[in-house]
Amino acid sequence: MALIPIPRQASNIDKAIPVHGYRKAAPGDLIDLAIESRIARIIKRSAIGGDDPFFVADLGQIVRQHRRWIQNMPGIRPFYAVKCNCDPTFLKVLADLGTGFDCASIEEMRAVLNLGVDPGRILFANPCKAPAAVAFAREVGVLRTTFDNIDELDTIKTHMPDAQLLLRIYANDEGAFICLGEKFGAHLDTTEELLARAWELGLNVVGVSFHVGTGATNPSSFCNAIKDARLVFQQAERLGFHPKILDIGGGFQDNCFESMAPIIRDAIRAEFPTGTTVVAEPGRFYARSVYTLVCRVISRRRQLGSAAASGIPDMLYQNDGIYGNFMNVIMEKEIMKPHLLKAKKSKAGNLGNPRASEISEKGNEMTKSTEHRYSIWGPTCDSTDCVVREVSLESEVKVGDWFKYKDMGAYTSTTATQFNGFSSECDIIYVNSEALPDV
Numbered sequence: 001m002a003l004i005p006i007p008r009q010a011s012n013i014d015k016a017i018p019v020h021g022y023r024k025a026a027p028g029d030l031i032d033l034a035i036e037s038r039i040a041r042i043i044k045r046s047a048i049g050g051d052d053p054f055f056v057a058d059l060g061q062i063v064r065q066h067r068r069w070i071q072n073m074p075g076i077r078p079f080y081a082v083k084c085n086c087d088p089t090f091l092k093v094l095a096d097l098g099t100g101f102d103c104a105s106i107e108e109m110r111a112v113l114n115l116g117v118d119p120g121r122i123l124f125a126n127p128c129k130a131p132a133a134v135a136f137a138r139e140v141g142v143l144r145t146t147f148d149n150i151d152e153l154d155t156i157k158t159h160m161p162d163a164q165l166l167l168r169i170y171a172n173d174e175g176a177f178i179c180l181g182e183k184f185g186a187h188l189d190t191t192e193e194l195l196a197r198a199w200e201l202g203l204n205v206v207g208v209s210f211h212v213g214t215g216a217t218n219p220s221s222f223c224n225a226i227k228d229a230r231l232v233f234q235q236a237e238r239l240g241f242h243p244k245i246l247d248i249g250g251g252f253q254d255n256c257f258e259s260m261a262p263i264i265r266d267a268i269r270a271e272f273p274t275g276t277t278v279v280a281e282p283g284r285f286y287a288r289s290v291y292t293l294v295c296r297v298i299s300r301r302r303q304l305g306s307a308a309a310s311g312i313p314d315m316l317y318q319n320d321g322i323y324g325n326f327m328n329v330i331m332e333k334e335i336m337k338p339h340l341l342k343a344k345k346s347k348a349g350n351l352g353n354p355r356a357s358e359i360s361e362k363g364n365e366m367t368k369s370t371e372h373r374y375s376i377w378g379p380t381c382d383s384t385d386c387v388v389r390e391v392s393l394e395s396e397v398k399v400g401d402w403f404k405y406k407d408m409g410a411y412t413s414t415t416a417t418q419f420n421g422f423s424s425e426c427d428i429i430y431v432n433s434e435a436l437p438d439v
Contacts (some may be wrong), residue, residue: 027433060434072261084283134159171210173221207245216251219263250281284410291409313373321378327415380420
C-alpha cells in the first residue's frame with residue numbers, strides 16, 4: 001500500500017523568520033513583528049482586507065517545551081499525540097528532536113511516515129481499530145498498538161498476529177477537561193481474562209498503558225493508575241508474558257507540569273523495577289503554547305434602546321469561531337482571552353492611525369478612554385457560536401480591528417469544521433526563536 005502524500009508538506013522550517021534577524025528579539029516580540037508584517041500586507045493588498053484568520057507558530061517554543069520535558073521527565077520518552085495538532089512543519093521539528101508519535105488513525109500514521117520517521121517510533125494508540133487500519137499498520141511496519149477488549153484481540157490476531165500489544169487499563173482524573181475512561185480502558189476485574197485470551201491466541205503482550213484524561217490536574221490519578229498497571233504487569237507475568245513497557249498516556253499541562261512531574265516519577269520508581277521502558281503521550285504540552293491565532297473583527301452590533309439601558313455588552317463578530325479554531329470553548333469550556341492589537345509604528349510600517357477612542361484631546365490634556373464591554377462571536381449563523389461571553393477592553397473596537405489569541409496550538413485546527421461554508425484552512429506564519437535541531 002503506497003503512502004499518499006499529505007496536502008501540506010513540511011517545507012517551511014527553513015523559511016521561518018529567525019530571531020537573530022531582529023537583533024535577538026524576545027519570542028513574544030518576534031511573534032508580534034510577524035503579525036504586524038502580515039497585517040500590513042493584508043491592508044496594502046486590499047482596502048477591504050482579508051477575511052481569513054491566521055496563525056503564527058514559534059518553532060523555537062517546541063524546542064523549549066522539549067527541553068522542559070527532558071529536564072522534568074528524564075528517561076520517559078514522549079510519543080507526541082498527533083491528534084492534538086497535525087501541522088506537518090510542527091511534526092517535522094518534533095521528529096528532528098527525536099520524539100515518538102502516538103497515532104490513532106491511518107491518516108495520522110501517513111502524516112508521520114511521510115516525514116521519513118521510522119515506523120518503530122510510532123505507537124498505534126487506539127484500543128478500538130477498524131480491521132483495515134490494523135492491516136495498514138502492519139503493512140507499513142507499525143506493530144506496537146493498544147487493546148482493551150476481546151474482539152480487538154480477534155481483529156489483531158487476523159490482521160497483525162506479530163503485534164506488540166499494550167493492554168490499556170481504566171484510569172480517570174475527574175478534574176480533567178475531557179475524561180476518557182467512559183470510552184476506553186479495561187477495568188481491573190477484566191484484565192486477567194483479556195490477558196488469558198491474548199495468551200490463548202498466541203499474541204505478545206509487551207506492556208500496559210493508560211490515559212487519565214485530557215488536561216489532567218490531579219497527580220494522584222497518575223499514581224493510582226501506575227499502581228494498577230503494576231498489578232496488571234504481575235498478572236501478565238504469571239501467564240508467561242514478559243511485559244517491559246509502561247505507557248502513562250497524556251494529560252500534561254503547562255501550568256502544573258513541574259509540580260506533577262516529580263510525583264509521577266516517584267510513583268513509577270516505587271512500583272516498577274529499573275529496566276522498565278516508560279513512555280508517555282503528551283499532546284497539548286508540546287503544541288498549545290507554540291501557536292498564536294489572529295482574527296479580524298468583521299462586524300459590530302452596538303446595543304440600542306432597552307438593551308443599551310440595561311448595560312448589555314456590545315457585540316463583536318470576528319472571522320473565526322467555535323466551529324473553526326475555537327472548538328475548545330465547547331469541548332473544554334476554555335475561557336478565551338482576546339488581546340486587541342493597537343496601531344503602532346513598526347518594521348512592518350504604519351498599521352493605522354491611533355483611534356480617537358484610545359486617547360482623546362481635551363485642551364492640552366490627554367485622557368484615557370473609558371472601559372468598553374463586549375461579547376465576541378464567530379462568523380456563522382448559529383447562536384451558539386460565541387467565543388467570549390463578556391470581556392472588558394480599554395479601547396473601543398471597530399470593524400477591521402484585530403484580536404490576538406495566545407496558546408492556540410492544541411485541538412484547534414484539528415477540530416475545525418467547514419460549517420456554514422466557512423473554510424477551516426488557516427495560513428501559518430513560522431518564526432524561530434531558538435536554534436532548531438540539525439536534520
